[in-house]
Each structure stands twice: as C-alpha cells, then as structure tokens.
Amino acid sequence: MKTIGLIGGMGPMATVDLLKKIILSTDAQKDQDHIHVIVDNNTSIPDRSEAIWEKGPSPVPQLLESVNRLTDAGADFLIMSCNTAHYFLPKLQPHLRVPFLNMIEETAKYCVSKQINHVGLLASGGTYTSGIYNKIFANFNINVSVPDDAGKEICHKIIFEGVKAGNDNYNTQPFQSVLQKMRQEGAASFILGCTEMPLAIKTYNIAGHFIDATQVLAESAVRFAGAPCKSYL
Known part of the structure; x- marks a missing residue:
C-alpha cells in the first residue's frame, strides 16, 4: 500500500x-x-x-x-x-x-456520483472569499449556493468562536437560520467545506443532509x- x-x-x-x-x-x-x-x-x-x-x-x-x-x-x-x-x-x-x-475535487466527484447538482456551502470566511468551491464545482456543472455577507460571517464564527474556541455552549440559532435560507434557495444538501464544520455539526447536534468533505x-x-x-x- x-x-x-x-x-x-x-x-x-x-x-x-x-x-x-x-x-x-x-x-x-x-x-x-x-x-x-x-x-x-x-x-x-x-x-x-x-x-x-x-x-x-x-x-x-x-x-x-x-x-x-x-x-x-x-x-x-x-x-x-x-x-x-x-x-x-x-x-x-x-x-x-x-x-x-x-479535497474539493474529490467532493465534487462524489456529488456527481450521487447526482447532486445543487448544494449549499458551509465554510470559513476565507473559503468563501477564495471562491474555490464555486470554481471547481462549476467544472462539474454543480450549482453552489453561498450565504449573504451576514450569513458568511455567521458560518465563520461557528468555526472560530465555537469549534476552535472549544465553546460547547455556542448559540447555533443564527447558523440554523442560514441553513434555512439556503434550503429555500433550492439547496437540499450542504457541503461541510471547512474541516471544523463536521465537528460543529456533531458537537451542536445540527440536523440536515450534510456532505462531509473530510x-x-x-x-x-x-x-x-x-x-x-x-x-x-
């Protein structure tokens, strides 16, 4: 091996x-x-x-x-x-x-294999700014929804002020609202596009259909x- x-x-x-x-x-x-x-x-x-x-x-x-x-x-x-x-x-x-x-190309290939063509992206502020998921997923004809600026900040905070800070009692209600808004835009599945996002979903018991890039x-x-x-x- x-x-x-x-x-x-x-x-x-x-x-x-x-x-x-x-x-x-x-x-x-x-x-x-x-x-x-x-x-x-x-x-x-x-x-x-x-x-x-x-x-x-x-x-x-x-x-x-x-x-x-x-x-x-x-x-x-x-x-x-x-x-x-x-x-x-x-x-x-x-x-x-x-x-x-x-990691991002492998995640796009996985979505293609499951015939998923519209996802919501949950990521850090830097990942959103870079646009790397949108660019690579576009090559696979997958539509990527991202939050508005306020929503991006909420996603960034759950990573840095929640998971990275070891805050087990973090208030996830704003984050839940971000998910709901992207669902309304047609994103039934969400890419956990930060390595801390799977930890956030598990730690805070957040429900939804998530694709763990890790x-x-x-x-x-x-x-x-x-x-x-x-x-x-």
Missing part, C-alpha cells in the same frame, strides 16, 4: 478528525492492515483566511516545509486537512514531487493508497 502524507495543523483537531476518518474507513482486521500515515501537525502555518484577506502572512512557505518534510519521510502522496488551504495549492504544485489528492477525502485517500474501503457516505 502507498503511504499517505497528511499536511496538518490547520487546525489540530481537524487533523485528528481526518486521521480518525482514514482509520475508520479502512477495512482492516488487524493493525498491519491499516495504511501507513505520516502526519505533520504543523501549527506554525499562518491563518489561511487572514492571508486571503491580505491581513496576515502567506501560509505557502510553511506549507512547502510540510510538503518537503512529508515527501522526504516517504509519503507516496499528499492530502491536506484544511479546505481553505487548497486555495494556495497552485503555488505548491510546481514544487510537488508526489501526487496530491484535492470524509470524502478520507475515503478517497484510502482507495488511492490501495486499501479496501468502508464507506460512511
């Missing part, structure tokens, strides 16, 4: 979540049936949203350090536990020595590594 290199630290709990999903998605009977995963939990990577808004330093130098550490350590292909960081992938690609599985990437990585996959999608 191929060895997975996981660029982590964005954030640490999201990294653990992706690794756990890889392990749970591997159809293994014993330790030796699992995939060799090398994790670089690089918490020094600057905030991706701040960089996109030109309010903070670029994460590219630290991302490249992780790329090289993992490749030198023996990773056969790379994945990244941050949706927003995929905005910077074009700047990484000229330096890659091994394949890179793109789970999609985990299962794609298991298959790409050459291991038998148990699907939870």
Whole structure:
C-alpha cells in the first residue's frame, strides 16, 4: 500500500478528525492492515483566511516545509486537512514531487456520483472569499449556493468562536437560520467545506443532509493508497 502524507495543523483537531476518518474507513482486521500515515501537525502555518484577506502572512512557505518534510519521510502522496488551504495549492504544485489528492475535487466527484447538482456551502470566511468551491464545482456543472455577507460571517464564527474556541455552549440559532435560507434557495444538501464544520455539526447536534468533505477525502485517500474501503457516505 502507498503511504499517505497528511499536511496538518490547520487546525489540530481537524487533523485528528481526518486521521480518525482514514482509520475508520479502512477495512482492516488487524493493525498491519491499516495504511501507513505520516502526519505533520504543523501549527506554525499562518491563518489561511487572514492571508486571503491580505491581513496576515502567506501560509505557502510553511506549507512547502510540510510538503518537503512529508515527501522526504516517504509519503507516496499528499492530502491536506484544511479546505481553505487548497486555495494556495497552485503555488505548491510546481514544487510537488508526489501526487496530491484535492479535497474539493474529490467532493465534487462524489456529488456527481450521487447526482447532486445543487448544494449549499458551509465554510470559513476565507473559503468563501477564495471562491474555490464555486470554481471547481462549476467544472462539474454543480450549482453552489453561498450565504449573504451576514450569513458568511455567521458560518465563520461557528468555526472560530465555537469549534476552535472549544465553546460547547455556542448559540447555533443564527447558523440554523442560514441553513434555512439556503434550503429555500433550492439547496437540499450542504457541503461541510471547512474541516471544523463536521465537528460543529456533531458537537451542536445540527440536523440536515450534510456532505462531509473530510470524509470524502478520507475515503478517497484510502482507495488511492490501495486499501479496501468502508464507506460512511
């Protein structure tokens, strides 16, 4: 089997979540049936949203350090536990020595396989600003609804003031209103387009039909590594 290199630290709990999903998605009977995963939990990577808004330093130098550490350590292909960081992938690609599985492309392929052609996007402010989901999903003829500016801020806050801050008593009513508005626009399914979003949905017991981009990437990585996959999608 191929060895997975996981660029982590964005954030640490999201990294653990992706690794756990890889392990749970591997159809293994014993330790030796699992995939060799090398994790670089690089918490020094600057905030991706701040960089996109030109309010903070670029994460590219630290991302490249992780790329090289993992490749030198023996990773056969790379994945990244941050949706927003995929905005910077074009700047990484000229330096890659091994394949890179793109979380957003894999999620679009999953939607096509399920004949889903209209989704709502739940993401961080940086992901919304970057437009990466809209651009890639357009190539697959999938319509992406996004919240208005106030709704985007609400989605950003549940990530940063809820999950990242470890706030178990976060008020989700504004977030629920954002979901309802996108449903009215025709989005029956929602892309959890930030690695913390699945944690938010689970932590705060939010109901709906959600497509976990982290789970999609985990299962794609298991298959790409050459291991038998148990699907939870």
